[in-house]
Each structure stands twice: as C-alpha cells, then as structure tokens.
Amino acid sequence: MMLIIRQSVFVMGLFLAPILNASQLVGQAKLYPEVITYDVYRKGEPVGHYTLRFSDITDDRVAAEIEMELTAKVFVFFNYEYRYQAKEVWQNDRLMQLNVKTVSNKKESSVTAVQKSDVLETVDKKGRVHAYPAELMTTHHWYRQILDQRQVLNSITGNMDEISPESVGSALLDARGETVQLDGYRLGGDLDRTVSWYDRDGRWRALEFKAKDGSDIQVIWNGGQLIKETSLAQNRE
Known part of the structure; x- marks a missing residue:
C-alpha cells in the first residue's frame, strides 16, 4: 500500500513540477497579444505611440522589445x-540582458x-559601471510584479x-466598445510622479507620469480612453 502511495506522489510531482517552477514573467507575457500598441498623449493631445512586442517565449524564458516614439x-x-528602444531578456524571472x-x-x-556571477552588471547613461542585485527588475511596466518591488x-x-x-484607486478603460476595470498604483519613492494601471487579470493598460517640463503624459492601450474616479463622479452629477 505504501509503495502505491509513494508511486502516486511521485507521478503527481512530475505533473506539478512544471507548474510550481513556471516563470511568473512568462505567464505575464502570455496575457498579451504578441504585439501591443499604446497611444501616447501629452496634455491630452496625441503625440506618439508605445509598442510592446514579445518573442522567444519558452517555459522559463521570454524576450520583450519596447519602443516609444x-x-x-x-x-x-x-x-x-x-x-x-529597448530589448530585455528574462530567464527564470531574472533579467539576463538589457x-x-x-x-x-x-x-x-x-x-x-x-x-x-549573481550580480546585475549595469552601464548607466553616463558610462558608469554598477553591480546591482541580480533579481532587480526594470521600469518597463508590462509585468505587475513591479508592484512587489x-x-x-x-x-x-x-x-x-x-x-x-x-494604490490610488480604480478607473475604467473604454476601448473599442469594451469597458475594463482597472486598478492604479503610484510607484512612489524616486518615481513618485508615475502611476501605472492594470486590469484585474494583471495586464498593464495605462501609464501616467510627469515629463521634465511638468506636462502630463499618458500612455494608454490602443484606442482606449482612461476614465478615472473623478471623471466618473463628475458624470454622475
């Protein structure tokens, strides 16, 4: 009897192992289409686009290319x-290359x-070399796990x-006739002027931040309109 139980546990372990060891970021990437485009607004006026593209997806590896114009x-x-323009490669939820x-x-x-060697060696925009913690994540917002950092x-x-x-509350994304509930989060600290919005499944849907000149920038899922709580309250009045 004990032998049968042990064999059953072993077999279950074989099936569960891929699930337990699954990459969170691979799972996150699979929430999106292969290519996603966001509209960029400055002071409410369209000024460009933001594109997110995924490739090389395996059980533990994913590459993401980001472009903003x-x-x-x-x-x-x-x-x-x-x-x-950026390209990042993740393996086992660690940044391998950026x-x-x-x-x-x-x-x-x-x-x-x-x-x-278990550090993330980085060369910053001024050419200085840094050795940062190996598990450091980037400020690309497509993964909700940034909120745990x-x-x-x-x-x-x-x-x-x-x-x-x-948390900064909830909002709605009205995109091509579809209304999606969003949750917003201010990143705080050094990025206090940045708010990222995710739907209930964890997809990144919108971003708001202040440019160097103080103007408001919005990055919103293609064809969508971000309707925040203040706007909803005004519409009810």
Missing part, C-alpha cells in the same frame, strides 16, 4: 522629438545590463531607483 510642440515653435537606446532631440544615450533598475538612466508602490 513621440513628437510634441514645446514653447509654440520648438518641436521636441523622442525615441526610446539593451536600451534613447534619442532625445538627436542626443543619444544608452543603458546596458547583463547577469554576471522596493528597488528597480531605471531603464532610462541605468541607475537603481527606490520605490514604494501604493
């Missing part, structure tokens, strides 16, 4: 152009990171930021 008129006659290129009005900067790798600067995420 925007063109905005600043101070009436001055056009501001910005392009951000390459970022940013072009801001023709001024280029780059950030790189790679796993080395207290330190993150700022993918634009290449420096480690302190955060303290907290």
